[in-house]
Amino acid sequence: MGKIQNREIHLKTYPEGTPQESDFATVDAPLPEPQAGELLVRNQYFSLDPYMRARMTGQETYVPPYTLDAPLDGPCVGYVEMSRSEHIKEGEYVAGGKGWREAFVTSPEQVERIQPAEGVPLQAFLGILGTTGFTAYTGLFHIGQLTGEETVFVSAGAGAVGSAACQIARLKGCRVAASTSSDEKARWLREDAGVNAAINYNNEQRLVDALNRECPEGVDLYFDNVGGRTLEAAIQNMNTYGRLVLCGMISQYNARRPPRAPANLMLAIVKRLRMQGFIVHDHMDLHPQFSAEMNSWISQNQITWQETVVEGIEQAPAAFIRLFTGEKTGKMLVRIAS
């Protein structure tokens, strides 16, 4: 058995509906010493992301499901505690795909060396500079073909991807409306993220009317993180030749039955709409361009972000569940005390 202390989170059962803490277990899993050519990485942060719920199912989809009684995985950043590789030295920082655990042994090819610029925290590589920001960027420009001076609607606008999408669209000169779940988040969207209109859907009788009120000239691009009724309200308010970027459908991840679907899809013909789903990993060719633009925005203080950090790996299951209850702000991160 290994000698290096490590704990990791296992999935014990595939959740029915919203996950419960009892679906997870924190497990001692000591690691072996790295072999020649390998690294020992000690995670500092890993992220908890809504799409992971889609992998917590025994059903075959196009995303490989998580295996029961084995460590979950996902994005992480950490430092190299031991190196037996010539390529990466001890003390360097890396990003990888071995989240939900305290440490891991890896070959250097499985991780990416990262060098945070001054004033940029390490965990930004899990968020605004990582998959989160890259997803917003790819969805707006590559899938949505966004041009300036359009009206953009972003659902879950205060979420990690949503708030990046809102601000990138604003930086490109667009008018931006966002939906969110509380007055506090709506205030942040208006005052800190700089959106033109923020809708707290819990204050609205009918989202379709609220969107019409806030975007009286219609929506040119809808960035969908939610699906369901919000998608339906967006379709109703789209302009002719509008584009709908299907990024996530958090309203549906925990559904036990087929969820409410947009009953007004016939408008996609009348309005000549284009709806397109995407997964960001298909578009790595855009990453250098994204990285350059995002680093520039950050260095000029043109973009902001929020995060919710919990301390200690044993908090990860409860924090994951909070993704679906709205009780968090921005990117959800687990910090491992070092």
Next chain:
Amino acid sequence: MGKIQNREIHLKTYPEGTPQESDFATVDAPLPEPQAGELLVRNQYFSLDPYMRARMTGQETYVPPYTLDAPLDGPCVGYVEMSRSEHIKEGEYVAGGKGWREAFVTSPEQVERIQPAEGVPLQAFLGILGTTGFTAYTGLFHIGQLTGEETVFVSAGAGAVGSAACQIARLKGCRVAASTSSDEKARWLREDAGVNAAINYNNEQRLVDALNRECPEGVDLYFDNVGGRTLEAAIQNMNTYGRLVLCGMISQYNARRPPRAPANLMLAIVKRLRMQGFIVHDHMDLHPQFSAEMNSWISQNQITWQETVVEGIEQAPAAFIRLFTGEKTGKMLVRIAS
């Protein structure tokens, strides 16, 4: 008052659900003599098309609704009975937009001169050589970006647009599956239209399973004329990066309440699907290319079509209603005895 005999069909009330004959009236409407520069056109055929149902509503949409107590309109072909224009002579054939009536007076700019090739009947300009064929062509190639050797699924495959789409895709080398409402139509699709698989949905417990059985390697392009459950079944069977061409949703035109919507739209993200609605009149730049290719296919007997012809303008309302009950074959036409 005019002296030239003419009858026309008026809409008396906006139908609730499936139209009734009592929603329509056949009205005597004698025409004035054509003025200098004008033509008198006597219709020989006009077409009855499902999309017209969407205009039989008082609700504002992006398509102008029909006016009550005024003649309906739509595609027609006829001959010039009187000409006071230098541009078109008496006895020439024209296509226009003044269907649902026996005759009309027009300026030459409002109609298009047509010259049927040998063996091509006049009414083909309402169907395979007209908007019907052009819709199938535009949807497959411009919206759907069809390439050869793909698997194509067409709903309402024995319908006017559907059967054109099936055959064009076959001519381009694709494998084609079609859904339809009877064994007789399924037989025609296989034996005459040459599709690889035809599904009579009335014989199937679950369309999603039937489609999986007939397209075990999945669907690359879905040409949707139906919407609703058929769209849902198609989404379930799409391949990654599949395209869904939203052409019509006949299942929904008569719906009094929001119809069943596809509850599996989340798969659009997982499979990176693109769904796009279109209206053929936006794409007239493609018409010369379509016309050349379609005339070539027809002259080489590579494409076939079906039509249902009723005789006499007073039959038009009942024939229109048959569009929604499946009791017709191919393009629905009204012939005016001359």
